[in-house]
Amino acid sequence: MTGLTCQDISLGYGAHQVLRDVSLSVPPGRITALIGANGCGKSTLLRAMAGLLHPMSGEVALDGRKLSAWPRKQLARRLSFLPQEMVDPPEITVAELIAYGRHPHHGLLGRACPGDAEAVARAIAATDMTSLAGRMVATLSGGERRRAWIAMALAVEAQILLLDEPTTFLDIGHQFEVLELLQHINRSHGITVVLSLHDLNQAVRFADHLVAVDRGTIIDQGAPADVMTERLLTDTFRVSASITRATDSPPVFIATGSIKDPSRHASV
Amino acid sequence: MNRLPFWPTAAITFCALVAFALLATLNGAADLGLRQGLDALFLGAGDNAGILWDIRLPRVAIGILVGIHLAISGHLLQSATRNPLTDPNVLGIAGGAMLAVMIFLLITVYWGQTDGSKLTSYPLAPLPFVALFGGLVAASLTYLIAWRAGVTPLRLVLAGIAIGITFQALGLGIFAAWGSTRMETVLLWLSGSLYARGWEHALHLLPWTIAGLLVLPVMVAKLDLLSIGDDAAATLGVNVGAIRFSAIALATVLASSAVAIVGPLGFVGLITPHAARRLVGSALAKSLPISALLGALLVTLGDLIGRIAMPPAEIPVGAVTALIGVPVFLMLLGRRT
Numbered sequence: 125m126t127g128l129t130c131q132d133i134s135l136g137y138g139a140h141q142v143l144r145d146v147s148l149s150v151p152p153g154r155i156t157a158l159i160g161a162n163g164c165g166k167s168t169l170l171r172a173m174a175g176l177l178h179p180m181s182g183e184v185a186l187d188g189r190k191l192s193a194w195p196r197k198q199l200a201r202r203l204s205f206l207p208q209e210m211v212d213p214p215e216i217t218v219a220e221l222i223a224y225g226r227h228p229h230h231g232l233l234g235r236a237c238p239g240d241a242e243a244v245a246r247a248i249a250a251t252d253m254t255s256l257a258g259r260m261v262a263t264l265s266g267g268e269r270r271r272a273w274i275a276m277a278l279a280v281e282a283q284i285l286l287l288d289e290p291t292t293f294l295d296i297g298h299q300f301e302v303l304e305l306l307q308h309i310n311r312s313h314g315i316t317v318v319l320s321l322h323d324l325n326q327a328v329r330f331a332d333h334l335v336a337v338d339r340g341t342i343i344d345q346g347a348p349a350d351v352m353t354e355r356l357l358t359d360t361f362r363v364s365a366s367i368t369r370a371t372d373s374p375p376v377f378i379a380t381g382s383i384k385d386p387s388r389h390a391s392v
Numbered sequence: 393m394n395r396l397p398f399w400p401t402a403a404i405t406f407c408a409l410v411a412f413a414l415l416a417t418l419n420g421a422a423d424l425g426l427r428q429g430l431d432a433l434f435l436g437a438g439d440n441a442g443i444l445w446d447i448r449l450p451r452v453a454i455g456i457l458v459g460i461h462l463a464i465s466g467h468l469l470q471s472a473t474r475n476p477l478t479d480p481n482v483l484g485i486a487g488g489a490m491l492a493v494m495i496f497l498l499i500t501v502y503w504g505q506t507d508g509s510k511l512t513s514y515p516l517a518p519l520p521f522v523a524l525f526g527g528l529v530a531a532s533l534t535y536l537i538a539w540r541a542g543v544t545p546l547r548l549v550l551a552g553i554a555i556g557i558t559f560q561a562l563g564l565g566i567f568a569a570w571g572s573t574r575m576e577t578v579l580l581w582l583s584g585s586l587y588a589r590g591w592e593h594a595l596h597l598l599p600w601t602i603a604g605l606l607v608l609p610v611m612v613a614k615l616d617l618l619s620i621g622d623d624a625a626a627t628l629g630v631n632v633g634a635i636r637f638s639a640i641a642l643a644t645v646l647a648s649s650a651v652a653i654v655g656p657l658g659f660v661g662l663i664t665p666h667a668a669r670r671l672v673g674s675a676l677a678k679s680l681p682i683s684a685l686l687g688a689l690l691v692t693l694g695d696l697i698g699r700i701a702m703p704p705a706e707i708p709v710g711a712v713t714a715l716i717g718v719p720v721f722l723m724l725l726g727r728r729t
Contacts, residue, residue: 174627200629211621214476215674224617228629234613276620280628 126187127152127316128173128203128284133182135168141180142168144340150284150318150333155310157331157348158320161361164337166320167208170288173318174205186284200228204282208289210273212261218272219257222247225279247279250313251305267298274305285309287319291326299323303330324361328352328374336360349375358383396671398678405685412689413456416696417448450591454653455695455709456688457597458586459660461650463687464604465643466661467668467680471615472639473545479661480527480647483548483640484555488530489523489651490582491563496522497578498566519652520596527648530555531640543636581655585708586695593653600649607642612676615639619674657710659717660687666724690716 128150135143142165150156150173158166171177172184175191184191186202194202204225213221225247226240248257251271256264264272270290277285290306291299307330310317321327327334327348334351336344338360344351352375357365363379418429432441433449466479473483480486496518535543537551567578614635617625622632647661668683694712701707 171623174623176623176626196631197629200627203627205623205627207621207623207627209621209623211474211619211624213619213674215669216619217673220673220675221620224620224628227613227617230613233609234616 128184128186128318129188130169130173130184131182133172133179133184135165135172135177135179137168142340143337145182146342147182148335148342148345150316152283152316153310153314154332155307155317155319155330156333156335157327158318158335158337159322159324159327160320160337165340166337167288169337170205170286170318170320174203174286175199176205197228200282201280202282203284203286204277204280205286206273206277206288206290208292210269212269214262216261217257218253218259218261218264218275219244219248221261221272222253222257222275222279225276228280243279243281246281247275250278250309251275266294267301270294270298270302271305274302278309282315284316284318287317289320289322291321291323299326306330324352324357325376328376352377395673398672398682401671402681402685405682405689409456409685409689409692412692412696413452416452416455416692416699417444419696419700446590450594451586451589451695452692453591453594454589454597455586455691457594457601458650458654458657459664459687459689459691460601460684461597461604461646461687462657462660462691463664463668463683464608464680465647465650467665467676467683468611468615468639468643468646469661470665471618471676472636472643473548474618475545475549476666477662478549478552479659480643480651481556481656481658481661483552483643484530484534484559485527485552485644485647486651486656487556487559487563488533489527489648490656491559491566492522492526492529493519493581493652494563494566494578497581501578517596520600520649523652524645524648526559527644527651528641530559531644535637535640543633585706585710586654586691587706587708589653597649597653600645604642604646607638608680611635611639611642612680616674616676655710657691657713659713659721660690663717663721663724664690667720670724 130146130148132145132147133143134141134145146169148169158169160166168177172179175184175194178192186194186199191199222244223240226236226243227234229237229239248254251274253268253271253275256268256272261269261272274287274290277287285306287306290302294302303326306317306319309315331348334345334348335342336351336356343360344356349369352367354365354367357363357367357377357379362383364381364383365377365379367375367377369375417433418426428440429444432444436445462480465485469478469480469483470476534548534552534555537555538544538547540547567582614625614630617628617630618632618635626632650657664683664686665679667686668679672678672682690713691709694716695709698707698709698712
């Protein structure tokens with residue numbers, strides 16, 4: 125079994141269960157997008173896939189080996205994760221932040237190793253950060269910050285890149301910039317990308333594989349055009365919408381209003 | 393903010409430290425004059441060699457060691473909790489060390505001596521261990537209270553403040569119930585003073601300094617990564633829980649041993665890390681050594697000012713560092729926003 129797989133995993137925090145019996149096999153070399161309403165467990169699933177959260181049952185495995193059985197740094201060299209919340213370190217430059225991505229390759233004392241400079245340079249070039257490399261991270265705009273963090277994740281030179289909502293808090297132009305960057309990285313370097321997204325049209329447009337999460341489990345997964353149905357929109361996202369399908373482009377949907385759920389109101 | 397290069401900054405800070413240490417050795421209640429002082433210091437000439445070698449030099453040496461301890465301790469805590477307003481006082485460590493020493497002094501000085509009219513000295517050798525015990529108890533309590541399936545920086549700081557205030561109150565309660573003459577022994581220690589500290593104090597501190605400095609290189613790179621968040625650090629292969637725990641433990645050891653020798657000394661651990669980061673950036677491999685040098689400089693300078701401000705009376709170094717520290721701290725806060 126190669127690549128990243130989830131086998132019947134249940135996830136939660138303390139006694140609170142968020143996801144139940146989820147199975148997922150990430151297609152290698154492709155872009156996989158997780159979609160679902162707020163609080164459905166997308167972030168929880170991504171954290172488990174990154175090895176940050178141990179499943180209550182079942183197992184997440186990389187190349188058939190349980191994540192918890194991997195040595196930390198060895199796993200870190202294979203799997204790179206960008207949390208949704210980026211904590212900006214004080215008083216550090218973009219280049220220094222990106223260089224943090226080399227840590228999994230270092231020994232006990234954290235000394236630099238031969239490939240570092242080249243890897244950092246490649247990450248800077250790939251994310252078009254050359255002119256910003258000397259700037260302080262705190263002085264960057266939202267879009268630039270996101271790109272700096274993606275560059276840091278790229279400097280790891282891992283085969284698999286996991287990103288939790290990489291487009292939040294960005295305007296539409298910068299959202300596309302980030303997604304096109306990820307697509308470029310995927311197409312040109314063959315890096316497997318798994319990300320959670322809120323914008324369904326973007327998910328359909330950029331992902332090769334779509335995973336819909338709702339009510340604590342994966343309700344559907346597959347090619348975007350197949351997963352994206354009226355039923356998904358009404359049941360999972362609770363919107364009435366029209367979907368326009370064309371033969372030469374991905375389906376596009378326009379939401380026209382929310383659907384009130386009598387049972388949800390009754391429980392309040 | 394333009395950064396200064398590391399080596400020149402370190403060299404200048406070091407030279408300033410040496411200069412002020414020399415000045416602190418030569419200046420004091422007994423005015424020797426430059427020539428006489430230098431002769432006494434380097435040639436051992438004159439009657440004053442004893443004053444310099446047995447009284448002033450150890451005092452300066454202890455100030456330097458204590459400054460290094462508190463600066464590194466504060467810097468480690470600020471990195472580990474990702475909170476720039478943390479120091480050994482905030483996490484309750486100083487309060488715990490203080491309470492333990494108070495209880496120890498109460499037992500050895502108060503109950504050990506029946507003659508209430510005599511000014512007593514206190515046993516020195518156990519003090520670092522006693523303070524360390526208190527500091528570790530306080531740090532462990534802080535950690536336990538903050539623990540909810542892991543420790544977040546915010547909960548750690550809140551728990552630390554609560555523990556610190558409680559322990560400090562208990563310590564002062566013991567002090568309030570103290571007999572009058574023996575009070576001075578404790579008061580001297582309590583005010584954060586370098587008065588009457590000799591070579592034996594320095595020798596009881598030095599092993600802790602060396603042990604601490606030897607452990608640091610292994611922790612630096614991982615602590616740097618904590619600054620980008622727990623999840624991000626963990627995905628880069630850092631054992632977040634282990635490194636946070638060991639940084640707090642080392643900070644506790646350094647701060648407690650310093651408190652044992654000179655008493656609680658505020659603001660050194662709080663402001664020097666800020667200044668160091670502003671000067672050379674936040675990468676710990678650079679900022680930590682600068683922090684240590686600045687800490688040593690601050691305590692040396694503070695003690696010097698305290699001694700020459702209104703001779704022959706002395707202002708305790710703790711009061712002077714606070715007087716220097718508060719405006720510097722406010723200035724740093726102002727420049728941040």
